[in-house]
Amino acid sequence: MDKMMATIEKHNMIERGNCIIVGFSGGPDSLAMLHALSRLRDELSIKIVAVHVNHMLRGKLADADEEYVKGFCKEFDIPCHTFRVDVEQFASENNMSFEEAGRKVRYDKFNEIFSHYSADRIAIAHNKNDVVETFLINLMRGAGIDGLSSIDYMRDDIIIRPILDVARDEVEKYCEKYELNPRIDHTNNENHYLRNKIRNRVLPMMNEAFEQSCGDAIDKTVQLMKIEKDYWLVKQKKLFEELCTYNDEVIKISTQKFCELHLAEQQQLLRYAIKTLSGSLYNIGFDVIQRIIDLERVGAIATINANYMARLSSTDLYLFPVNHIKNPDLQNDNAFTLYQTVVPISQMSKMELNDYKVALDFDKIKGKLYTRNRKAGDRFVPLGMKGHKKIKDYFIDEKVPFLKRETIRLVCDEEKIVWVENMRISDLVKITPDTKNIIIISFQELVELN
Missing domain, CATH: 3.50.40.10 (Phenylalanyl-trna Synthetase, Chain B, domain 3)
Incomplete structure (x- = not known):
């Protein structure tokens, strides 16, 4: 509770009177967070609403998770909304991995209930161990400061992660103390998914090799990266205002001024511009940014993703939606x-x-x-x-x-x-x-x- 409250206060996550939508799987992390927030309802004058998404991947076990969630929320007088979505089918139809599809489905439902209640925040139960695992995943993808800063405490002034400074073993001890009996997803012990491999195999091997808890050392690096990221956010915005114009879904960057920037500034400006244009940097890695920087011939095109592209003119670099150059009239x-x-x-x-x-x-x-x-x-x-x-x-x-x-x-x-x-x-x-x-x-x- 102390760590969670310290995180909430340090990052101004919650204000008195807020309505908080809580992602609630029934597992230890989300259960502990929801229980702790429910204890703070009167003190903070907040309203909490739980949202559970049944991915329909684990048959009767998933249905039992859903029933558990409903029962817990009823016992603690917490409004609860449950959804059933066939994530396997959704992933196939949208050419996504199970993990990516599950994330998309969950956030879509969180946002749906967020809008329904005109809520203020969406609370997600990522913990300190998730930060370490995400760092390693991003490290092996060749990430920069954004990726190595791992998981944000807050995103878009809506998504909050109140237990991000709480370790997994602390979560488990909290559940034991209050006899919460969380649902356990046994697939977490299977090594089909990359995150599970890191959790179950890579980190234990690292701890043994370095004869210390590597998680704590990695967390220090993450905190340093977060400071660097905060610096660049200010710098990015200034560069964008000085070099770019943004009209009618098109960002135009002066190539003369762009070429005068340090390579690090070019990379950060492009990341800021892409996020401004598309709303996300999901799957925007080093290779994408470098393809844009490497454009040399007038008229040359670089694909950003399925929906956006970059093109070089004689005087400017343009970022725009793929369908923008089509004028149906x-x-x-x-x-x-x-x-x-x-x-x-x-x-x-x-x-x-x-x-x-x-x-x-x-x-x-x-x-x-x-x-x-x-x-x-x-x-x-x-x-x-x-x-x-x-x-x-x-x-x-x-x-x-x-x-x-x-x-x-x-x-x-x-x-x-x-x-x-x-x-x-x-x-x-x-x-x-x-x-x-x-x-x-x-x-x-x-x-x-x-």
């Missing part, structure tokens, strides 16, 4: 009104021409005009040139940001591109001394000057 040829009027060349002076309203030789237009977005391999003859040029190369030469390229409309006749919106007409339809009739086109209404 531009797939429809009739999505925009193209205003057009045909007049004799003698009346051209009455039309106020500019980048948004252009004049073409009407007799050089083949068939009807229509609009579309660019396609791979598009070419046209820019005004003043004799040969064809790829639209892609034209945009690069004109330093058009690559995301904007997907929004620029092309006006075409039945044979060719005649105008790149607001930029350049084709030399093939330019006005010459032989021109007799002109067609004025614009995406704005045409007004004839008096």
Whole structure:
């Protein structure tokens, strides 16, 4: 109780009057935490609500866990919500491991009840041993400061871990003292999962080899990493504000300024930017960050994950959702009104021409005009040139940001591109001394000057 209260107070986890959603499996950790929080209800004026998710992986044993949870909550007058989710099926349908799927399902249900009660915090029963195990898992994945700082005391100002400074043996002694009789998941003793292997085999071997409790030494390293992480959080935010713009789900980073940063600053800025964009750094490891840093060629792309990507332009590095470059409106040829009027060349002076309203030789237009977005391999003859040029190369030469390229409309006749919106007409339809009739086109209404 003393350790838990010290952790709560040090990290400002709970305020008077808070509603706390508690993840409750029925195992020793969550049972001890829920029992301890229930003892604090009056002292802290808090409301606690338990949530249990039956993963349906252990048959009757899982059902017995669920019944135990219901009985305990009824005895201690704690509101309880239970859910049954076939995690094996969920994992298969979503191409996830059991562990990843179970975590996703649990947090989805926690958040559902969190919203239902308009709660303030979600309490998760990770303990000190979990911190050590997570450190070792992340170490072997090649993690940086974020991974080596292991499990956060608080996340997103919602997730709290009140017993993170309490060791597993202390949890077990607490359960014995109050005769809580927790449910024991015997699969924890099996070495099918990586965490179990570390708990049951790796750590005991380390303790024997170093002739000491390696958990305590690792925990000191974790605490140092947490201090480093806190420093970088401040630094990351400052770098982001100085180098980045964030609009319409797109983060743009000045490549000139980015290249002037130390490699450590580049890595940390990208991590902050990705988390800002996607809301998470889950599965964003060293390789992902390095792929982005290694981009050199203009137009080069690096995949961040299934939903986000990075792309290098001549002046900026862009991070954005994969579907952002798709503009469905531009797939429809009739999505925009193209205003057009045909007049004799003698009346051209009455039309106020500019980048948004252009004049073409009407007799050089083949068939009807229509609009579309660019396609791979598009070419046209820019005004003043004799040969064809790829639209892609034209945009690069004109330093058009690559995301904007997907929004620029092309006006075409039945044979060719005649105008790149607001930029350049084709030399093939330019006005010459032989021109007799002109067609004025614009995406704005045409007004004839008096």
